[in-house]
Amino acid sequence: MAAVEGLFTLDADEPHLVGGRARSRGSYFFPKALAGSDPACLGDEIDEVLLSRTGRLWSFTTGEYAPPAPYVIPGEEFEPYVIAAVRLEEENLVVLGQVVSGVSVDELSVGMEMELAIDVLYSDDEHDYLVWKWAPAGRRENGEA
C-alpha cells in the first residue's frame, strides 16, 4: 500500500506522480494539495493530473545519517541512501525522491535522464509501504519493486 495515499499511482510498470494543474493558467503543482504560490491561479480550478514519469537530474546527494521520525528506518540497521531532484521537462517542475537502491552517486550526473519507480519505503508485519523513487533511465530493475 502507498505510504501516503494520493501522491502517486501504484502501476508497477508505468507509475506516475499525481499533481495539480491550474486549468486556465497551466501551472503545475506537486502535491496537488499544496497548489498555491502562483498568484494568477487564485480562483482557478486545479485539476488532478498525472505528471511526466521521466525527467532530467537537477541535483543529487546522499543521506549518510539516519533522519529523525517521521522517517521510518527500513530493516534492522540504517543504510545510507541517495536522493535525487529531477526536473520534469514538460511541467518545468523539480521533484525530490530517493534513488532506487543499488545506484551510487558516482553513477549520477546533472542532466542525465531519470524515470519514476515504485519501491518499498518500509514494511511492517502486515504491509509493504510503497513510495515513488527515481532511477536512472532503464535502471529500475535495481529497485525492489
Add this chain to the structure above:
Amino acid sequence: MDDIAILGVGMHPWGKWGRNFVEYGVKAARDALTDAEVGWDEVQFVSGANSVRCGYPGYVSGSTFANALGFTGCQLSSSYAACASGATALSIARAQILAGVCDVALVVGAETTPKGFFAPNAGERHEDPDWLRFHLVGATNPTYFALYARRRMELYGDTPEDFAAVKVKNSRHGVFNPNARYTKEYDVDDIANSPMVADPLRLLEICATSDGGAALVVSSLEWAASRGVTDPVRVSGISTVSPTYPNSVIELPYLASDSWAAVGDETMTFKDNIAGRAYEEASVSPEDLDFAEVYDLSSAYELDWYEHIGLCERGDAAKLLRAGDTALGGRIPVNPSGGLGAFGEAVPAQAIAQVCELVWQLRGEAGHRQVEGAKVGLSINHGMFGHGSSVICTI
C-alpha cells in the same frame, strides 16, 4: 523609508548550554539595555522572536521575556517567521516607532535546541510538506543544502575544496568572537577528514543547532537625539519579502519547486529577491557595502549569497573566495563574525545576532575582527516556507 536608531546590542554566547531559553534572552536584553543606557522601565514596546522548540513560552516570546524582566505595562508582540523571525521582530518594532506608536523598543530572541537534526512537530500530517519530506524521502535540512552545493559543482565548476575554504575562512574570523560557539581555527584537512553527511557536504561544513540569545534596543532618531545620541548606527532597510512566483529552486521543506511552465524561467530564485527590498529602502547598492553577514547554513551556501546579494555575477562566487576578497582584510569581508559556521543556528536569535555584528562593526568595536572604516553593512538570511530577511545598517 525613514531610519531608526540602534542604541544598544547584547548577546548571550552561543553554545549547547541546555538551559531555559528565557535565561539567554534576559541576559542579551540586559546587556542591550546597559549598552544603550536605557532603563527597562523606559522601554515602551517588546518585540519577541518566537521559538517553536521551547514549549508555549516560546510561542509568546514577547510576553515571556517581558515577564522575566518584570511586567511594566509596555506593549507586546511575538513573531514567528522561521529563520527570519528576528528580523521580522525588528521590522515590527520599526513600524511601531515610525508610526509614532512608541519611541523606544526592545527586540529579543532566544532558543534552546535539541541534539541532532531539526525534526518536524509530532503527529501525522499528510498535507504538511515538512512532515512529508521526512517521512517519504528522508530529506533533512542538509539534504537541501547539499543539492544546492552539487548544483554549484556541476554548473560553475566549484569544488569541495572551495566549500572547505569557506569554512576555513569563517573559522579564522570566529576565533576573535567571544560570542561564537566554535573558536577553533580549522584547516582544509580537518574538513576533509570530517564525516560525510550529505554528499558533497561534510560535518564541519554544515551549520550546527545551537543555544543562544540576542537583543537590540531601538528608538526613533528624535528620541536618540534627546538622549544625546546624535550619530547612532541606523537601520536603513529591512526586507521580509515573500518569494515571487515561480521560484525554480526546491526550498525547504517542499517536495517540489514551483513550476515555470506557464510563466517565468529557471533562473528565478527566492534568494535573489530578498536583498532587493533592503537595498531599495536604504538607497544603497551592492558596491556601497563594506561587509556582509550572510546565512551560511552550509559552506557552499555562503557562495550562493555572494551572487544573490550582488557581490558578483552568478557563478563567480568561488573566484571572490579564492582571491581572498571575502576574508577579513579583503575587499568585501563576508561573515566577519564567523557566521553560522562559528555559531551554529539558534533560529529566533540568529537574525538579531547578525544585526548585533553589523552594529559592532559600524561602531568600530569589533576588535580583531574589525572591518576597517565600515560604514554600510548588510545581513541576510533565508528560512523555511518562503520566509527570508535582510537588514541594512549604516552610520
